[in-house]
Amino acid sequence: MTQAQIHAAAHGDREAAAHLVRQHYADVFRFCARRIGHDLAADAAQETFLTMTRSLARFEGRSDLRTWLLGIAYRHCQSLARKARREPSPIDASLGREPMAGSSCPIEATAVRDALGKLSAEHREVVLLHEVDGLTYSEIAQTLGIPVGTVKSRLYHALAAMRRTLEA
Amino acid sequence: MNAREDIKAYLDGELTPDQAAVVERLLASDSDAQAEAQKFREIGESLRSLARGSAARGLEETIARVTKPKRVLWPVAGAVAAVALLGILGPKLTGQPEFFGESGGSLSVSRIFSKESSAEPSMADKITAQSVLERAGSVETKSRSPLPSNANSDKERAELRSSVTGNGRPDEPPPILGGQRDIIRNADLAVNVKDAPSALAELLRSTEALGGYFENSNLVVDQERPVATATLRIPSERFEAAVSMIRGLGSILRVNIAGQDVTAQIVDYGARARVLANEEQSLISMLRSARSTGAILEIRQRLAQVRAQLESYNDQLKTLQELSSLSTISVELRQDLKAGDGMDPEDWFGKTMAVAVSALASVAKVVVQGLVYVVILSPIWLPVALIGRWYARRQPKP
Structure with missing residues (x-):
């Protein structure tokens, strides 16, 4: 996706907008599904892309478009979770009970899930954004609206806490 | 760290x-x-x-939503709001009669909704003045007629009217100068007073002080409750003062004020009368010079027709002038009932219903008036809305 295509989509080119949706929908959907479950993920993803079409003119390209979209999706997920009057269950939605085929899990899955579940919500969110969604520190900082140093600090302390839980 | x-x-x-x-x-x-x-x-x-990997659902629906043409309503809403604002503020800025305001409000409405030539006041001519009075504190429907309204100054009125209408071309309707209007004013008021006979006497004194007179009056006892009714004729320029005086007699129960603008009719009748008067003079001259009996008879016949028409126009002119120079006010003075003096316990409900229905009618009227403005002024706001829509589509709103 070139800047020209983003520019075209920002100025009403529907084909360019549809191309953007196709390119990023899977990422956004999975991101949403990990936070609010499959049943609400489609709604959150759709709202994310509708927001994108309205706001794309303000996108200055200082971050990756994917990161920008995940930031929007993150806020829509929070909003939908509030409206649905239910707590997001990021662990169940994010992590399966068995490793994916072709990958190894050095630590027992249940132990990892338990250790993650004992983290505070803030620490857990940073861990999931980095380890599961694959966002860099600066992308996490943009998504959550916090400094990069805070991301680094939270991530270290979250991992250290998980280590203590696993070794206990 | x-x-x-x-x-x-x-x-x-x-x-x-x-x-x-x-x-x-x-x-x-x-x-x-x-x-x-x-x-x-x-x-x-x-x-x-x-990490869970899940198949994404809803891609096609999202693409359909994203690529659906946007309906940009704000330019339309903005344009309509601008038109409504124009309708409200425009008359104030241009000095024209107000559309929604109380000062001349009923008259401006009548100009919009009724023909000037209509002899009978239309429904639009009539206003329920209660809300107007509540807003204004007093009746402010000022008579702006510069013409002497006293019935004794017909000559002056005719001269002034001649200066307004005399363009030398009686077949063309003369222009009506802005602000110079002949208005037939009627009011109907009901007032709750402490003592009906005393209030009636006070009303008589005040009417005479204002230069008016009682056309009729009546005092009856209705269910042990004295009720006085009177019809006053008041010089038009003191109409507001008379209504204020009546309001001061007690608490207002009902106020209806109707105004009919007859300026165009008066000007029209005046012009026609002048044409006929000229024709009459011509026929008289022809009669003096006529020699044959046949010609004399024919001229006399035509002269009689002209004089009959002239008389008719002059009568109508005089009637309109008298009606506009003296307003008619019907007053009903109801004596206050003491607590428990036969007051209908359900009366409050009826009154409340009446007020509510009146309010609903007023709101509906204002809405209809606004819609008429929006439709009539669509050549102005529609291009603005289309331009706004075009601009909005070019500049997506963040």
């Missing part, structure tokens, strides 16, 4: 070379740090291996 806390960032490649070098020295010298780094790697690997 010390080097220990940078271990995770080091493993993720998020450190600068200098910071990374510090962590590498720590890992080389500290076995516990090495163990921690190893554990962090295992945790990260485990989390990634457990």
Whole structure:
């Protein structure tokens, strides 16, 4: 996706907008599904892309478009979770009970899930954004609206806490 | 943050070379740090291996929504609001009669909704003045007729009218100058008073003081409650003062004020009368010079027709002038009932219903008036809305 295509989509080119949706929908959907479950993920993803079409003119390209979209999706997920009057269950939605085929899990899955579940919500969110969604520190900082140093600090302390839980 | 806390960032490649070098020295010298780094790697690997991958649903629906043409309503709403604002503020700025305002409000409405030539006041001519009075504190429907309205000054009126209408071309309707209007005013008021006979006497004194007179009056006792009714004729220029005086007699129960603008009719009748008067003079001249009996008879016949028409126009002119010079006010004075004096306990409900229905009618009327403005002024606001829509589509709103 070139800047020209983003520019075209920002100025009403529907084909360019549809191309953007196709390119990023899977990422956004999975991101949403990990936070609010499959049943609400489609709604959150759709709202994310509708927001994108309205706001794309303000996108200055200082971050990756994917990161920008995940930031929007993150806020829509929070909003939908509030409206649905239910707590997001990021662990169940994010992590399966068995490793994916072709990958190894050095630590027992249940132990990892338990250790993650004992983290505070803030620490857990940073861990999931980095380890599961694959966002860099600066992308996490943009998504959550916090400094990069805070991301680094939270991530270290979250991992250290998980280590203590696993070794206990 | 010390080097220990940078271990995770080091493993993720998020450190600068200098910071990374510090962590590498720590890992080389500290076995516990090495163990921690190893554990962090295992945790990260485990989390990634457990990450759920799910098939995305709803892609096509989202594309359909995203590519659906946007309906930009704000330019239309803005244009309609601007038109409504224009309708309300425009008359104030241009000095024209107000559309929604109380000053001349009924008259401006009548000009919009009824024909000027209509002899009978239309429904639009009539206004329920209660809301107007409540807003204004007093009746402010000022007569702006500069013409002497006293019935004794018909000559002056005729002269002034001649200066307004005399363009030498009686077949063309003369222009009506802005603000110079002949208005037939009627009012119907009901007032709750402490003592009806005294109030009636006070009304008589005040009417005479204002230069008016009682056309009729009546005092009856209705269900042990004295009720006085009177019809007043008041000079038009003192109409507001008379209504204020009546309001001062007690608490207002009902106020209806109707105004009919007859300026166009008066001007029209005046012009026609002048044409006929000229024709009459011509016929008289022809009669004097006529020689044959047949011609004389024919001229006399035509002269009679002209005089009959002239008489008719003059009568109508005089009637309109008298009606506009003297307003008619019907007053009903109801004596206050003491507590328990036969007051209908359900009366409050009826009154409340009446007020509510009246309010509903007023609101509906204003809405209809607004819609008429929007439709009539669509050649103005529609292009604005279309331009706004075009601009909005070019500049997507964040």
